[in-house]
Amino acid sequence: GNSVTQMEGPVTLSEEAFLTINCTYTATGYPSLFWYVQYPGEGLQLLLKATKADDKGSNKGFEATYRKETTSFHLEKGSVQVSDSAVYFCALTNSDTGRRALTFGSGTRLQVQP
Amino acid sequence: DSGVTQTPKHLITATGQRVTLRCSPRSGDLSVYWYQQSLDQGLQFLIQYYNGEERAKGNILERFSAQQFPDLHSELNLSSLELGDSALYFCASSVGGVNQPQHFGDGTRLSIL
Secondary structure: OOEEEEOOOOEEEEOOOOEEEOEEEEOOOOOEEEEEEEOOOOOEEEEEEEOOOOOEEEEOOEEEEOEOOOOEOOEEEOOOOHHHOEEEEEEEEEHHHOEEEEEEOOOEEEEEEO | OOOOEEEOOEEEEOOOOOEEEEEEOOOOOOEEEEEEEEOOOEEEEEEEEEOOEEEEEOOOOOOEEEEEOOOOOEEEEEOOOOHHHOEEEEEEEEOOOOOOOOEEOOOEEEEEO
């Protein structure tokens, strides 16, 4: 079946530090990969996506590259801000199984200190 | 603003009761998904509707049911509520393709006393 594994949190960084949140997946075929962000008291917002191998998704300074050889989709940002403090979820959908619903990782809480 | 509207925002009720959660998808989106977010289970897919018809089921209990109406809004019905049903319930909508992003509402927080 499909599964997503994320690094445990919380991740605590100082402002302007480099961010990496690791995400690996298990799925048959060629899943589509997503990063969602959840700010306190809010729903999930799509941060970025990649739909095929070697695609790079990017948005608001965040980037992630779809690596099929390592089944990974790590989230990176060069310089985090306090406003980036939130919970980040890696997720996938899988056209091979016809599954359009998202399979989520457990989420990684990011805390950025001024 | 995602364009997905969920009501109510908060719901407090007792064990054994029945509640209905409502979702209005983004304009033009035909697919509606329901997810449950809890501390122990994380984010889990419950059920999907596409243009009024059930399309896929996930980890949805038999006590739970849903439907999508002709105007595309959806309702999730939870009955014989148990303490363990306390969670945040999200609705998401998309145009329908597997690569299409899903847009989430702000959720309904259900508390069972």
